[in-house]
Amino acid sequence: MKRVAIIGSTGSVGENTLRVIGHLAEAFQITGLAVNESIDRLAEQTEKYKPIAVAISDASRVDRYREAIAARGIHVPEILSGPDASSILAGSEANDIVVSAAVGAAGLRPTHAALAAGKHVALANKEAMVVGGELLRRTARASRGLLVPVDSEHSAIDQCLRSGRLAEVRRLLLTASGGPFRNTPQSRFGSITPEEALRHPTWQMGPRITIDSATLMNKGLEVIEARWLFDIPETSIDVVIHPQSIVHSMVEFVDGSVIAQLGSTDMCGPIQYALTYPNRLPTLMPPLDWTLIPRLEFDVPDPARFPSLALAYDAIRMGGTAPAVLNAADEVAVRCFLEREIGFEGLPRIVRTVLEAHSPVAASSVEAILEADRWARERTKELSRRGATRSV
Numbered sequence: 001m002k003r004v005a006i007i008g009s010t011g012s013v014g015e016n017t018l019r020v021i022g023h024l025a026e027a028f029q030i031t032g033l034a035v036n037e038s039i040d041r042l043a044e045q046t047e048k049y050k051p052i053a054v055a056i057s058d059a060s061r062v063d064r065y066r067e068a069i070a071a072r073g074i075h076v077p078e079i080l081s082g083p084d085a086s087s088i089l090a091g092s093e094a095n096d097i098v099v100s101a102a103v104g105a106a107g108l109r110p111t112h113a114a115l116a117a118g119k120h121v122a123l124a125n126k127e128a129m130v131v132g133g134e135l136l137r138r139t140a141r142a143s144r145g146l147l148v149p150v151d152s153e154h155s156a157i158d159q160c161l162r163s164g165r166l167a168e169v170r171r172l173l174l175t176a177s178g179g180p181f182r183n184t185p186q187s188r189f190g191s192i193t194p195e196e197a198l199r200h201p202t203w204q205m206g207p208r209i210t211i212d213s214a215t216l217m218n219k220g221l222e223v224i225e226a227r228w229l230f231d232i233p234e235t236s237i238d239v240v241i242h243p244q245s246i247v248h249s250m251v252e253f254v255d256g257s258v259i260a261q262l263g264s265t266d267m268c269g270p271i272q273y274a275l276t277y278p279n280r281l282p283t284l285m286p287p288l289d290w291t292l293i294p295r296l297e298f299d300v301p302d303p304a305r306f307p308s309l310a311l312a313y314d315a316i317r318m319g320g321t322a323p324a325v326l327n328a329a330d331e332v333a334v335r336c337f338l339e340r341e342i343g344f345e346g347l348p349r350i351v352r353t354v355l356e357a358h359s360p361v362a363a364s365s366v367e368a369i370l371e372a373d374r375w376a377r378e379r380t381k382e383l384s385r386r387g388a389t390r391s392v
Contacts, residue, residue, distance in 0.1 A: 002120075003094060004275070005032030007055075007086050007110045008101035010041040013124040013150065013267065017099050018049065020272045023284050028275065031094045034086040034102070034110070037061055043068035046076060052094060053078035055085035057106075087113035097275060100125045101150075105327065105373050108132050112366055115145040122274035123229075124150035130221045131324035132369045133228025148274040149229055153222055155270035156248035156261035157230065163251070163259045172232055173250040173258075174222050175242040176301070177202045179214040182241060186305055192344035194337060202245050203265075211334045212308075215347050216301060220312025221330075224323050227316055234316040239309060241299040246288075264288060307348040311355060320360030321372035328376035329354040336384040354379050 004021060008014045021028045034055035035042045046054060046069055056062055059081040069076060080088050090098045090110035098114035099122045100107050107125030112132065114121045116139050123129060129136060129149075140147050149155050153174050161169070180199050181192065197214045198207065205213070212218035219239045227234050240250075250260040263269050266285045273280070301309055308330075315326040329351045336342045342350060354376055363369050 001026070002028050002096045002275075003031040004028050004097045004099060005034070005051075005053075005089055005092065005095040006030070006099045006101060007034040007090055007107065008099075008103065008125070009033040009045055010035050010038035011101055011103060013101035013271065014099070016267050017101065017122075017271050017275075018045065019284065020268050020275060024272070024276070024281060027281070028097075032089045032092065034089050036102075036106075039065045039068060043072065043074075047072050047074055050074075051076065053080060053089055053092065055080040055089040057081075057083060057085055084109070086110040090114040090119070091117040093117075096120060097122060099150075099271075099275075100128060103127075104331065105131050105324070105370065108369065109366055112136060112139060115139045115147065116143055118143040118145045120146040120148070120277075122148055122150050122271065124271070124274075126151055126221060126225055127327055129225040129228055130327050131373060132363060132366065133224065133323070134363050135365070135369065137228050137231070146277075147229065148277045149225075150267075150270050150274045151222065151225065152265075152267065152270050153249040154226060154229055155273055156263075157226065157251060159261045159273065160249070160251035160259040161230065163257075164253050166231070168253050168255070169232065169236070170252045170254045171236045171238055172226055172230065173252060174219055174226065174237065174239050175245070175247050175249050175298075176216060176219045176239055177213065177245050178241040178243055178299075178301075179216065181214055181305070182243070189305075189345050190343060194340065197337075197344060202243070207338060208331060208334050211337060211347075212330065214344075215308040216306035217308035217312070217330050217347075217351075219301075220309045221327060223309075223312050224316055224326075234313055239301055241301055242297065244294055244296055246293055246296060262288065308351065311348060311351055315355060318355070318358075318360050320362050321369060322355065322358060322360045324363065324369045324372040325358045325360075325376040326351065326355055328373040329380045332377050332380040333384070336380075341384050350380060350383050353383060 030049040036057040062081045087109045091113040097120045100111040101124040107128040111128040315322040
């Protein structure tokens with residue numbers, strides 16, 4: 001039986017992980033749960049799954065948690081708290097597998113701690129690999145830790161790569177829905193509202209990733225993630241618009257063969273794949289009904305419509321801390337757009353301005369990466385306040 005800790009247990013990936021583990025109860029045991037502030041839900045999870053340790057990043061909420069579990073008659077042997085709590089839990093000897101599902105760059109430290117301890121990491125935190133991919137890959141190699149992606153596109157590529165050797169790969173093909181504006185006249189982009197951008201045609205997601213899907217920045221971040229996950233140069237990673245979202249991604253080999261991974265649009269599949277890797281077990285997901293699959297369409301992204309995608313490739317070529325700056329600038333810019341401080345067309349403009357102002361340094365430590373992240377956030381906020389995107 002494998003012992004599992006979930007960093008970000010109350011988010012959507014964390015909840016789905018608990019569903020998968022409930023389905024495979026004979027194979028996995030929950031030993032640790034980590035959250036930032038969702039105390040009531042953590043108490044419910046504690047009662048049901050009985051972890052031996054929990055981590056609460058916001059130390060001010062620990063007393064409330066103690067009261068909540070006491071009211072349920074529960075005892076937890078270890079309660080970790082503070083900004084390092086998740087990292088301590090992730091590196092604990094009590095865990096065999098760590099599911100890294102915290103939101104944003106905050107997932108970098110626990111992911112790094114787990115890999116440094118040689119853990120099997122099921123990586124659902126995209127930002128950790130975007131901002132610190134080079135460091136995480138180097139750490140995993142040194143410790144012999146295992147990094148298996150949960151992101152549906154990268155899980156698909158991981159599965160496709162099992163059909164051949166890395167030296168036989170010509171290119172990776174990441175599929176993208178194209179978001180809500182793939183057919184919208186570009187002349188309309190200046191008047192797009194947050195409400196319109198949040199209406200994704202395929203997925204129900206959080207605000208940031210929904211806006212990133214509308215600009216295709218989400219695919220740019222996935223290109224960076226793929227570059228480090230699979231040790232493939234960015235020149236061999238392409239993005240393909242696929243509105244039906246049935247083909248999750250593809251790998252093209254040097255002999256012209258293309259291996260595609262298709263499946264239901266349910267995150268339980270990639271989560272289970274990452275937990276059981278390299279084995280496959282029966283799943284909660286229903287099989288594809290081939291009679292109901294619509295016609296599959298593929299197209300090339302329009303660079304004029306989606307300039308954010310090119311920014312991600314620029315960040316890879318700049319190297320070092322540039323991807324961390326790209327990610328942080330985008331996160332703040334999206335928030336500014338949602339708060340109507342900048343327009344939709346201002347999103348890639350402000351990110352480009354911040355990226356071009358950055359002088360990358362080696363991403364040799366978590367501290368160097370997070371310092372670049374901090375600088376980019378402050379710079380983006382400053383530009384937004386000054387309305388700099390109107391003239392960029």
